[in-house]
Amino acid sequence: xxxxxxxxxxCVLVSGCVTVKSYEREKLLDPILExxxxxxxxxxxxxxxxxxxxxxxxxxxIGGGCGCxx
Amino acid sequence: MRKYLKPVSLLLLPVLLAWTGVSAFAEGxxxxxTTYYFSDSGDNSVFTSSFNLAKKLMQQTVLLIDxxxxxxxxxxxxxxxxxxxxxxxKSEPFKKNxxxxxxxxxxxxxxxxxxxxxxxxxxxxDYTSNAVxxxxxxxxxxxxxxxxxxxxxxxxxxxxxxxxxxxxxxxxKVYTGAVNLSQILSPxxxxxxxxxxxxLRGFLSDPYRQVRVYDALGASxxxxxxxxxxxxxxxxxxxxxxxxxxxxxxxxxxxxxxxxTWKVTSNTVEFKFNKYVFNDFVFSLDYRYYAQGGASFxxxxxxxxxxxxxxxxxxxxKLKPFSSNNFGLSLTYLLRGLGKDNPDxxxxxxxxxxxxxxxxxxxxxxxxxxxxxNIKFSI
Numbered sequence: 001x002x003x004x005x006x007x008x009x010x011c012v013l014v015s016g017c018v019t020v021k022s023y024e025r026e027k028l029l030d031p032i033l034e035x036x037x038x039x040x041x042x043x044x045x046x047x048x049x050x051x052x053x054x055x056x057x058x059x060x061x062i063g064g065g066c067g068c069x070x
Numbered sequence: 071m072r073k074y075l076k077p078v079s080l081l082l083l084p085v086l087l088a089w090t091g092v093s094a095f096a097e098g099x100x101x102x103x104t105t106y107y108f109s110d111s112g113d114n115s116v117f118t119s120s121f122n123l124a125k126k127l128m129q130q131t132v133l134l135i136d137x138x139x140x141x142x143x144x145x146x147x148x149x150x151x152x153x154x155x156x157x158x159x160k161s162e163p164f165k166k167n168x169x170x171x172x173x174x175x176x177x178x179x180x181x182x183x184x185x186x187x188x189x190x191x192x193x194x195x196d197y198t199s200n201a202v203x204x205x206x207x208x209x210x211x212x213x214x215x216x217x218x219x220x221x222x223x224x225x226x227x228x229x230x231x232x233x234x235x236x237x238x239x240x241x242x243k244v245y246t247g248a249v250n251l252s253q254i255l256s257p258x259x260x261x262x263x264x265x266x267x268x269x270l271r272g273f274l275s276d277p278y279r280q281v282r283v284y285d286a287l288g289a290s291x292x293x294x295x296x297x298x299x300x301x302x303x304x305x306x307x308x309x310x311x312x313x314x315x316x317x318x319x320x321x322x323x324x325x326x327x328x329x330x331t332w333k334v335t336s337n338t339v340e341f342k343f344n345k346y347v348f349n350d351f352v353f354s355l356d357y358r359y360y361a362q363g364g365a366s367f368x369x370x371x372x373x374x375x376x377x378x379x380x381x382x383x384x385x386x387x388k389l390k391p392f393s394s395n396n397f398g399l400s401l402t403y404l405l406r407g408l409g410k411d412n413p414d415x416x417x418x419x420x421x422x423x424x425x426x427x428x429x430x431x432x433x434x435x436x437x438x439x440x441x442x443x444n445i446k447f448s449i
Contacts, residue, residue, distance in 0.1 A: 019214055024257040031404055031422065032320045032344045032352055033260070033311050044428065047106060047118060048440060052430070054362055054388035055328035055336035056268070056303065 100124040102446035110438035113145040130178030134188065140168040142194075156196070156231040156278060168194035174203070182209040196229035196237065196277075201244075214254045222246040230277035240273035258313040268303040279385040283377040293377070295384045298367075303330040319345035328362075334389065336362035350407045356398030356428075365389035387434060394432035401425050421447045 050056045106118040120138035127133050144164045156164060174188030183206075190201040201224040208217050224244035229237050250264040275297040284290045309324040326338040340358040347353045367382035368389045377383050402424040409418035424444040431437040 019212055020254045020257055022213065025213075025254060027257055027313055027315065028254065028260060030313060030320075031402075032318075032346065033313055034320075034322065034342075034344070044106075044426075044440065044442065047116065048108060048428075048430070048438070049360075052388065052432070052436070052438075053336070053360060053394070054334045054365070054386075055305065055330070055338075 099126055100447065102444065104442065104444045106443075107441045108438065109440075111436055115143045117141045124176075132176040134172065134174040134176060134186070136170070136172035138168075138170040140170075140194075142166050142168065156233075166195050168192060168197075182213070183207070190224075196231055198227040198229070198239075200225050216250075216252040218248075218250040218252075220246070220248040220250075226272075228273050228277060238277075240277070242270065242272035242274065245269045245271075258315065260311045262307070262309040262311075264305075264307040264309075266303070266305045266307075268301075270301045270303075272299060274299060274301055275384075276386060281372055281377070281383045281385045283383065284371065284373045285375065286373070291378060293383070295386065296380070296382055297384060297386075298332065298382060301331055304328065317345065319343065332389070333366040334362060334364070336360065350404040352402040352404065354398070354400040354402070356396075356400070358396040358398075359393070360396070361393040362391060364391040387436075390434065392432050392434050394430060396428055396430045398426060398428040400427070417447065421445075 100123070102122045104118070104120045104122070106116070106120075108114075108116040118138060118140045120136065122137075123133075123135045125133045125135070142165065146161050146163055170190070170192040172188055172190045174186055176184060176186040178184050185207075186203075186205045188201075188203040188205075190199070190203065192199040201222055203220065203222045205218060205220045207219075209215070210217065222245070224242075224246075226242040226244065227239040228242050229239045231237055246266070246268045248264065248266045250262065253261045253263075255261050275295050277294070279295040280292050281295050282290045282292055305326060305328045307324060307326040309322065311320065311322045313320050320343075322340075322342040322344070324338075324340045326336075326340075328334070328336040328338075338358065338360045340356070342354060342356045344352050344354045365384065368384055368391075372381070372383050374381065402422055405418040405421040405423065409415040409421075422445070424442075424446075426440075426442040426444075428440040428442075429437070430440065
C-alpha cells in the first residue's frame with residue numbers, strides 16, 4: 001500500500017507537467033473511451049462482484065443492502 | 071433456456087419507458103434505465119430494474135434521483151450451508167424484494183468546482199440501510215486534472231428472520247472516505263488513480279450462516295458464524311484509458327490492490343477493448359482476473375470448544391482464498407445517428423442502448439451468467 005501511495009503522489013506531481021489544450025481534448029469525448037458511462041459497470045460491481053468476493057471497495061458505489069443472492 | 075425468456079422480454083421494458091419519459095426533458099438533463107438479470111450455478115437469481123435521472127434545476131444546480139427495484143430468489147436449503155437466507159420454510163425457495171432510492175443535489179461553483187450531497191435508503195425484509203454522501207470535485211491545470219473527494223456514513227440494520235417468523239435487527243455502521251485523481255496525459259490518454267478507505271463497526275457476520283464445529287472425538291455441533299466487530303479496508307486502483315484512432319477503438323486497463331484488517335488481500339487486473347464495428351455500433355470485449363487470500367480466521371474445519379463460544383469462525387465463501395475469471399461481451403448502439411438529420415430527435419445525440427453478457431467462474435466450482443441492458447438519454 002505504501003508503494004501505491006508513493007505512486008499516487010508521483011502521479012500528482014507529474015500531472016502538473018502535462019497540459020493538453022481544450023481543442024486537443026475533443027477525441028477524449030468519444031463515447032468509446034467510456035469516460036462518462038460508468039453506471040452500467042457500477043451495477044455489475046455492486047450486484048455481483050461485491051457478493052462473490054471479499055474485497056469490496058473502490059467501485060464508487062453507495063452500497064448498503066445490495067438486493068443480491070449471496 | 072426457458073428461465074431466460076422472462077428476463078430477456080423484460081429487458082425491452084426500459085426502452086418503452088424511456089420513450090415515454092423523454093418528452094419531459096430539457097437541455098442539460100440525463101436519464102437512464104438499466105435492467106440486470108443474474109443467474110448462477112447455485113440456482114440463485116436476481117432481476118433488477120433501475121431508473122436514474124439528473125435534472126438541471128438552475129444554471130449550476132442539478133437534482134439527482136436514482137430508484138432501483140430488485141427481485142431476489144434463493145433456493146431451498148438441503149444441508150448446513152453458507153446460504154444467506156432464513157431457515158424458516160427451508161424446503162421452499164426464498165423470494166424477497168428490495169427497494170432503493172437516492173436523492174441528491176449537485177451544485178457547481180464557478181467553472182471548476184462541484185459539490186454534491188446525497189441521501190440513500192435501501193429496504194428489504196431483513197436489511198435496512200440509510201446513508202448520507204458528500205462529494206467535492208475540483209478541476210485544475212486547465213481542466214487537465216480532476217481531483218474528487220467523497221465521504222459517506224451508513225447506518226444499517228442487519229435483520230434475521232427466525233424459524234417462527236420473528237425479525238431481530240442488529241446495527242452496523244460504515245464510514246467511507248475516497249479520493250480520485252483523473253489526469254489527461256495526452257490528447258488520447260487518460261490516467262485515473264483512486265484510493266478508498268472503509269471502516270465498519272457493529273454486527274459484521276451474516277445472521278443466517280452457520281458453521282459446523284467439531285470436538286476432539288469428531289462429534290459436531292452447528293453454531294452461528296462469528297466475525298470480528300470491526301474491519302478496516304483499503305483499496306487502491308490505477309486505470310489507463312487509451313484511444314487508438316487508427317483502428318477506431320480504445321483499450322482500457324486497470325489494476326487494483328486491496329488489503330484489510332482481517333488479513334484479506336486481493337489483486338484484480340482488468341482489460342477492455344472497444345471498437346466501432348459500424349458507424350454507431352461499438353463492440354466490446356472484457357476480461358477480468360481476480361485473486362484473493364483468505365481471512366486470518368478462515369478454516370476449512372473448526373475443531374475445539376472455543377469455536378462454540380467466542381472463537382472467530384466463518385462460513386462465508388468470500389473469506390476463502392480463491393481466484394476467478396470473468397469474460398464479457400457487449401454491444402452498444404449510439405443513437406446519435408438518428409438525431410443527425412432530424413431536429414425532433416436531437417436529444418438522441420448523447421444517448422445509447424447497451425446490451426452485455428458476462429460469464430464468471432472461479433476455482434471454488436462456482437459459475438454465473440449475467441445479462442445486463444442499459445439505455446441512457448442525455449441532452
